[in-house]
Amino acid sequence: MGGVLFLAHRVPFPPDRGDRIRSHHLLKALARLGPVHVGCFGDGDAAAERALAELAASHCVAPRTKPLPLAGAEAVLTGKPVSLTAFHSRRLAAWVRETIARERIDAIVVFSGQMGQYVPDEFAGRVVIDLCDVDSAKFESYAAAGERPWLNAREARLLAREEERLGQRADATILISEAEAALYRSRLTTPGKVNVQVIGNGIDAAFFDPSASALHPVIAQQPRPHFTFTGQMDYRPNEQAALWVIEALLPRLRARFPQAMFHVVGRNPTRALMAHHGMPGVHVWGEVPDVRPFIAAADAVLAPLLIARGVQNKVLEAMAMARPVVLTSEAATGIAATDGAQWLVCPPDHEAMAARIAGLLADREAADAIGAAARRFVLDFHGWGAMLAPLEGLIGKTAEGQRHAA
Template identity: 70%
Template sequence: MADILFLAHRVPFPPDRGDRIRAHHLLKALARLAPVHVGCFAESAAERTGEAALAALAASHCIAPRTKPLAVAGIEAVLAGKPVSIAAFHSRELAAWVRKAIAQHDIGAIFVFSGQMGQYVPDDFAGRVIIDLCDVDSAKFASYAANGERAWINSREARLLALEEEGLGRRADATLLISHAEAALYRSRLSAPDEVNVQVVGNGIDADYFDPAIFVPEPMLASLPGPHFVFTGQMDYRPNEQAALWAIEKLVPQLRLRYPGALLHVVGRNPTTRLMAQHGLPGVQVWGEVPDVRPFLAGADVVIAPLLIARGVQNKVLEAMAMARPVVLTPDAATGIAAQDGVHWVTSTADPQAMCAVLEPLLADPDARLRIGAAARRFVLDHHGWDAVLAALPALVGMVAKGERDAA
C-alpha cells in the first residue's frame, strides 16, 4: 500500500478548536489506512505542544513556523496577484519538505486540509489528490465586503480566492465540503461545475468526551442565580467576535430587563481587545481560554450561537447539543446540521426582541429545556459520530482500512 501525504494549515493536535478537531479526526482515520506523512504550520511555541502526539502518529512530519507578518503577506499577494490567504501560508521550508517526502516515500495520495495548503501539491504529482475546503472561504470574504468591512480588500480576497478554490477543485480527484449547503454554494460559484467532483464529508463529534453524565456545572455558574447563557468559540475569529459583541451590546440589555440576574458567559481563547473591554459590564463575563469548556456548557441554562456570518458546520453547536443543552441559534449558525427547529434546538433571527421571545418560554419551562437537550444529544449520537461521518474516506483516497485488507 502506498503512503499518504497530509497537509494542514495548523498542527492537528490537540483537537481544541473547530478546524483542528476536523483535521485531527481526518488524520487519525487516514493513519488507519496507511503510513501518513504530515506537513503543517505552527504560529507559536504554544502551537507546537502537540508535536509529540503528532510524531507518535505520523510516519514523518514537518511543522513549519508561520511568522510572516500579515502586512508582508499582503505585499507578496499584491505583487503575485494572489489572495492574501495563500501568501500568508507560503513557506519555502514546507515546500522543500513536501518535495523531499514525495521523492523519498511512495506517496499514493495527497490529502489537503484547507485551501491554503493546495499550493504545495506539485503539478506533476500522479497520485490521487483530495482537497478538503471545509467551507467556501471566498463567500465569507464576500460577506465581509457586503457588510462594509474593508470593502476593497475583502472584495479582492473574495474574487481571487474564488479563482483559487475553482483551480483546486479542477486539480483534485475529489473536493470535500462540510455540508450539502456549502457544496451547493461552492458549485454555484464554479464556471464549469460538472468538471469538479464535489463530495460532502460532514463534521463529527466525540459524544463520549462531551457527555453530560460525567460533568457538573462550573462552580461560579452554579453559585449565582442566573439564568446563565453561554457562547463558546475561538474569540479572535471575526464571526465569533462579531456574534459575541452583538450578544453583549444588543441581547444582554434586553435579557436583563426581563431577568435582572441574567449572565452571558463568553468562553474561548484569545478574546480580542474589544471583547475584553466588555468584561465586567452588567451581565457580561468574558472568560477567555478555560481548561475545559464542558463544565461551562453543563452550567448553561441555554447555549446561544448568534452568528451573523457563518460557513460550514459549527462545532460549538454540536458540542452543546452533545452535552444535552438547549441551543438557541441564528439560521447562519444552523447551516449544515439537519436538526429540526423546536425539537433539537430553537432558531431565531439576529434581533434581540425576537431572540428574547424564543428564550422566555424555554426559561419558563425546565422540562422543555430537558426535552430539547435530550433530543439534541440523541441527534448527535445518531448523525454525527466520527466513524459514521468518515466512512467514505477509504474510497476517497483509493485505499481500504488495514483490518479490511487483512480480512480480504
C-alpha cells in the first residue's frame, strides 16, 4: 500500500486560522486513507510539531527564516513571484526527493500554490493541487487599490503563470468555491488542459456550538449591543475591514446605539488597529485562547470584507454559533446562504449597513431566528466529512487505502 506526500506552506496545527483549518482537515482526511508524509514550513512551535508527528508517517518542518527583502531579491534575479522564493527551501526540496525515493508514494497533494514548486517533474503518480483561491487575483486587487501597484502587479502576473503551470501539471486542481473555480478558468490561456474541481470549506459544528460555550464574562457584563470581528489581524483584508468598521460604520452605529461596542479578536493586530484600542466603542483584544465566547457574546458578527478570496471561515464559525452575520457580498462568496434568512448581505456602504443592523437589533426574535437558521444551514451543507468526500477519488484511493482501478 502506497502513501501520500502532503506539502503545505504552514504546519497544519493548530487549526486556528483560515488556511491552517483547511490544511488540518485535509491532512486528517488523507491520514484516514493511508500513510501520509508531510513537508511544510514552521515557526518553531514544538506543540504543533508534536501533533504533526503523531499523525504523519514521516515529516519535515523547514523553518521560515528567509527575510522578505532576501526573498524579493531572489524573485527579481530569478524572474519568479516573491510568493515562491519566500517559500523555497533547499532542505525541504531535498527531503521531498529523498522521501519519494525511499517510500512508495502514490500521490502528492499540494496545499497552496507556493508549494507546487516542490513537485518533481519526473514524478509519475497522481498530483492534486489545492489552490484554495486565486492568489494572483488578490494581488491584482491590491495593485488596483493603489497598494504598491508595480510590485503587486508583477506578483499578480507571475503568479497567474504559476497557477496555470500547476493546473496543467496536476491531475486535479481544487478551488474552494464555484466562484473561485470560474475565476480561475477565466484566467487560463488553455482551460481545456486543466481539470478544475471544487471542494468547499467545512466547519466543526460540534466545536462551534452555542451550547458548548458561555458568553465572554467581561463582555456579558457590559451594556449592549456588541459587534465582533474575528481573524488574523495582520492580514491586510482583515485589517482593512476592521478599520472600515471603526472609522466609518461604528460612528453611525453609536449615533443610534450610544453604548455599542466593536470587538476586534485575532492575533497580531497591526499598529493602525492598536491605535484605535480604547477609543469609545472599540476594544482590540489581540490573540485569545478561544474565539467562541466572543462570538457568543455578539449581537451580530460583522464581516465587511472589501477584498476576499474563497470561503471565509470566520463567517462559517459565526453561523455555526447561531449568531446573525452582517457581511459584504465579497465575504459571502462560496457559501450559498440566503440574504434575510441565514445572514444579511450589505454593500460596503456605512449608512446602508448601519440601517440594516439597526433593523436587525430592533427585532431580537427575528435576529435569533436568523442565527438559528444559519446554524441549521452549516450543519446541513458545510460539515467537513461531506466537503472532503471527493478527495479519495481525486488521489485514486479508497477509504481502505487501496488504489482505484484505472
